[in-house]
Each structure stands twice: as C-alpha cells, then as structure tokens.
Amino acid sequence: MNLLVTGGAGFIGSHFIHYELAHDSAVQIVNLDLLTYAADLDNLDAIKDERRYVFVQGNITNRELVTELVRQYRIDAIVNFAAESHVDRSIRQPDVFIASNVQGVAALLAVSRACHIGRFLQVSTDEVYGSLGPTGYSTEEAALRPNSPYAASKAAADLLVRAAVATYGLDACATRCANNYGPYQFPEKLIPLMVTNGLLGEKLPLYGDGLNMRDWLAVQDHCRAIDLVLRRGQTGNVYNVSGRSEHTNREIAERIVAALHLPDDAIVTVPDRLGDDRRYAVDPTKIMTELGWRPEVSFDDGLQATIQWYVDHETWWRPLKKRAALD
Numbered sequence: 001m002n003l004l005v006t007g008g009a010g011f012i013g014s015h016f017i018h019y020e021l022a023h024d025s026a027v028q029i030v031n032l033d034l035l036t037y038a039a040d041l042d043n044l045d046a047i048k049d050e051r052r053y054v055f056v057q058g059n060i061t062n063r064e065l066v067t068e069l070v071r072q073y074r075i076d077a078i079v080n081f082a083a084e085s086h087v088d089r090s091i092r093q094p095d096v097f098i099a100s101n102v103q104g105v106a107a108l109l110a111v112s113r114a115c116h117i118g119r120f121l122q123v124s125t126d127e128v129y130g131s132l133g134p135t136g137y138s139t140e141e142a143a144l145r146p147n148s149p150y151a152a153s154k155a156a157a158d159l160l161v162r163a164a165v166a167t168y169g170l171d172a173c174a175t176r177c178a179n180n181y182g183p184y185q186f187p188e189k190l191i192p193l194m195v196t197n198g199l200l201g202e203k204l205p206l207y208g209d210g211l212n213m214r215d216w217l218a219v220q221d222h223c224r225a226i227d228l229v230l231r232r233g234q235t236g237n238v239y240n241v242s243g244r245s246e247h248t249n250r251e252i253a254e255r256i257v258a259a260l261h262l263p264d265d266a267i268v269t270v271p272d273r274l275g276d277d278r279r280y281a282v283d284p285t286k287i288m289t290e291l292g293w294r295p296e297v298s299f300d301d302g303l304q305a306t307i308q309w310y311v312d313h314e315t316w317w318r319p320l321k322k323r324a325a326l327d
Contacts (some may be wrong), residue, residue: 002028004075006060006108007082009033011185012123012219014043016079021047021221029053030073032066033082037323038186042316060104066111077119080108083154085159086188087127089272090150101153102160112172120172121230122161126215127151128176131277140238141175141284148275158238161182165236173233176225177241178282181302182219183309187317190214191303194253195310196317208272210250213279217243218297226279228245228291239291240282245299252303259307 003020007013008031020027033039035057042253042257047053054073060082069075082104084090084097105122112120129138144159146152162171179190187196194204225241233239253267287293310317 002030002074002076003028003173004030004032004066004069004073006032006078006080007039009035009039009041009043009055011038011043012180012222013081014184015182015219016081016223016226017044017053018047018195019220019227021050021052023227028073029054030069030075030245032058032060032061032069034060036084038086038188040184040186040320043184055294057170059212061099061106061107063111064189067115068112070115070117075115075117077121077230078108078112078117079121080105081123083123084150087148087150087235088188088218090148090153094149094153097149097153101150102156104213105157105160109160109172113164113168118119118171119230120161120164121168121233122157122172122174123226124158124174124176124238125151125154126176126178126242126280126282127277128155128158129280129282132279132281134279137281137283138240140240140286148273150304162236172234173175173229173235174238175229175241176238176282177222177225178215178217178243178280180217180219180222182306183313184316185219190249190252191306192310192317194256195260195307196321198256198262198266199311199314200321203268204251204257204262204266205270206253206267209274210253210267210269211248212276213246213248213281215242215281216245216247216299217241217295218302221295221297225287225293228287228293232291234290239287240284241287241293242282242284243295243297243299244284245295246279246281247299255303256307259304
C-alpha cells in the first residue's frame with residue numbers, strides 16, 4: 001500500500017508513520033507536512049534514510065502539489081492528520097484553523113475524487129461532540145455540538161467527508177479519538193506542559209477549578225486503531241476511539257507533581273479559558289466489536305512512561321518551549 005500521510009511530522013502523525021513502517025514491510029509512505037510550529041522532523045529522525053519513506057514540505061491546500069504527489073507515488077490512500085489543534089490558539093486565531101482544518105480537508109477531498117483514491121481517512125477528535133454532563137458517552141450517532149473554534153473546524157471537516165461519501169461515492173472514513181498522550185507531544189498540551197514546567201521549576205497552570213474531565217488514550221493505541229480503520233473500516237463510517245480512562249485535569253497535575261517530587265504549591269489555578277468544555281467521553285464499542293480493537297496501555301503505565309520520556313529528552317523539548325513562548 002502506498003500512503004500519503006498529511007501532517008506526519010506532528011505528534012500523532014509521526015507515531016503513525018513509525019507504526020506503519022514497523023508493521024507492514026510492503027507499505028510506502030509519503031509524508032506531506034507544512035512544518036508549522038508544532039511539527040518537528042526530529043520525531044522522524046530514526047527513519048529519515050528509510051527507502052520506503054519520503055518527506056515533502058508543503059501545504060495540503062495546494063491541490064496541484066497534492067495531485068502531483070498522488071500521481072508520482074501512485075498513492076492508494078490518504079490519512080489526514082494535518083490540522084491546527086490547540087484550543088487556546090483557535091480562540092485567538094480562528095481563521096488559521098478554518099484555513100487548515102476546513103479548507104485543507106476540502107482540497108484533499110477534491111484531489112481524492114479527481115485521482116480516484118482508494119481510501120481517505122480523516123483523523124478527527126471527540127471534541128466535535130461538545131461537552132457532556134457527569135455521566136454518559138457520545139456514540140458515533142450523537143449530534144455534533146462543537147464549542148470552540150478548533151472543535152467547530154474539525155466538525156466541519158467531518159461533515160465535508162460525510163458529504164463526499166454521500167454525494168460523490170468517495171471511499172472515506174473518520175476516526176474520533178479521545179485525548180492522546182505520549183512521547184514527542186508538543187509542550188503546549190496538558191501533560192507535556194505540566195511535566196516540562198515542573199522540570200524547569202515553573203508553576204503548573206490549571207484552568208478554573210481543574211475538574212474538567214478528559215478521556216485519555218496512549219498514542220500507540222490510537223495508531224493501531226487508525227490502521228484498522230484504514231484497512232478494514234466500512235466506507236462512510238465514523239469510529240470512536242477511547243481508552244475509557246477518564247481523569248480530571250487536577251488529577252493529572254497532581255500525579256505529575258507526585259512523580260516529579262514537586263512542592264505542594266507547584267499547581268496554580270488560572271482563569272478558565274473561553275468556552276471550556278466540562279467533560280468529553282466517547283463510546284468505543286463500535287470499533288471494538290466490528291474491528292476487534294482494544295487499548296493495550298493502561299493509563300498508569302502510560303503516564304509514568306511519558307513522564308520519564310520527557311525527563312530523559314530535555315534536549316528535544318527545551319527548544320520547543322522557547323518556540324511556543326515566542327509564537
């Protein structure tokens with residue numbers, strides 16, 4: 001299989017590329033990435049000389065470039081990770097998110113139709129469902145109720161994929177995943193932010209009362225799910241991906257404080273961000289029953305391994321912290 005992976009220098013995309021090359025000896029991968037602030041080719045340094053892997057810097061909105069790559073490398077399927085993904089930034093700069101997450105997906109779908117791509121997979125998020133109460137789970141049939149510009153842009157992209165299937169008969173699927181964590185995650189996200197701040201002796205900022213609830217999944221478990229949907233998912237279907245591991249932001253921060261032996265006053269509360277959702281939780285029954293997927297990494301083990309990775313890789317994240325501060 002010849003894959004075009006867009007956004008492959010980002011956190012989840014780079015893990016997916018490593019996974020595919022390690023588990024399918026016949027796969028050929030073209031990685032198209034614009035290399036915005038959160039992307040880092042160091043994530044892929046171990047495979048830069050791999051003959052089955054090619055990197056191209058470029059924008060997914062550039063239909064001519066995407067078409068050229070699809071034809072040159074005889075692409076069979078596109079897996080789209082390319083997206084602006086930080087909620088705080090979407091509040092400040094929603095237009096950037098619309099350009100990448102909506103217009104970019106529209107361009108990829110147009111090329112997929114024109115070039116008769118065999119499978120298009122949109123990697124989405126549980127945030128498209130909006131906030132839940134203290135109980136219950138969002139299924140794939142739940143209404144989309146996004147509350148941030150980021151979530152709204154991802155919901156719009158999901159609907160474009162749905163329309164491409166219904167209108168043009170495109171072979172496309174989407175996944176909607178819980179919060180990912182693991183190595184190589186940009187240090188503006190919750191877990192790496194808290195860990196790296198702690199290692200620098202800085203305070204760990206917690207929005208509001210810190211009781212916002214999120215469902216967490218190790219990135220390697222997510223990659224296995226994406227691979228299954230890519231190869232076996234039913235056309236037009238959406239698949240929720242969840243580890244069923246819910247924790248409040250305060251609990252996460254307190255675990256990191258304990259793991260790093262930080263002082264009790266390391267956590268500080270800051271004003272809540274605009275439109276902050278109280279709880280996300282998706283039901284993964286469909287992907288479990290139809291495709292046989294199961295999470296394999298427990299949150300306790302995964303979090304400890306992630307904390308240790310950041311402890312051991314200070315030379316990787318220090319420059320990114322500076323980049324984020326200057327952006």
